[in-house]
Amino acid sequence: HRAISINASKCFPVDLPQDAITNTNCCPPLPSPYKFKDFKDYAPSNSPLRVRKPFHLIDEELIAKFEKGIALMKALPKDDPRSFYQQSKIHCAYCNGAYHQQYPFENLKIDIHRSWLFFPFHRMYLYFFERILGNLIGDLNFAIPFWSWDSIEGMQIPKHFTRLNSSLYHKLRDKNHMPPHVVDLNYKLKENYVSPNKQISFNLATMYRQMVLASTKELFMGSPLRLGDESHPGIGSVESAPHNTMHSWVGASETPNREDMGTFYTAARDPLFYPHHSNLDRMWVMWKNLGEGRKDYSDDLDWLESTFFFYDENANLVRVKIRDSIDTIKLGYVYEDVNMPWLNFKP
Ligand code: C2O
Known part of the structure; x- marks a missing residue:
């Protein structure tokens, strides 16, 4: 077989983009002595399914929990692998x-983007982030809300992220x-000076193209x-947009690489990263449900056997x-059903 299996004990200094605004070592702390558990040996949880919901359908109580969890992660010592700081570095490392x-092939560096590793890596990254956060707030039913930029109510940065004294602020x-600036799901680093309604219909057309027209696993x-x-054998439709485009759209325009959200080495420092990826993970679930024949790579052992490391x-x-990542029910969560205004939005 030719599955990529990462060795967490061998972590190298990362390549940063030109003019990186901080010099980062992204390697997370290692347990000493070095040891790890296998995810398949975890007892399946018998608690009720966690339900991830969009910001426009959740109440302030849930927002308060999310804020508290992020604040607690930020308050952990910097060398604690569960801290917000270390969690954000995991993303940079990969x-x-x-x-x-x-x-x-030790000379080949791994980047989990622009390949079939994209969806499973981020699913499991969020899964552990959610467990850590839920544990810190004492609520194992906590589910990371999703930023539903594909639904009309979600086509702006959720307001909770812009309150100055919130842990979600960045x-x-x-x-x-x-x-209330409307997102541009197909952002090309230039502003689209169109009315909000026009932008919304552009966005729905983008969603239709990326989700409905991308009908094969290679495309999606x-x-x-x-x-x-x-690395980078070929990017999936949704990874390219809205994923990449929303990263750039959120990042600051005055920094060299649109830090923090607009470049991978810093993206996960912004709390908005996690709800953004919660929605991307939801896209994977929805895409499979869009019709017969929409299968992921579950018949390919090289995909199933690829490995990553996280902290619980x-x-x-x-x-x-x-192979541990394919079924969200086995991972203990589902997505709230939200309507999909793009589903029949043929451009
Ligand atoms: Cu690993 Cu949104 O990027």
């Missing part, structure tokens, strides 16, 4: 080349894109990345295989 492929964002999920392959709520290092 994007900017901290891990390399295994023998005999300074490095584009000041011209604060709510991205191309296979196997042992010995160079007790700061244990855990090895996850993509």
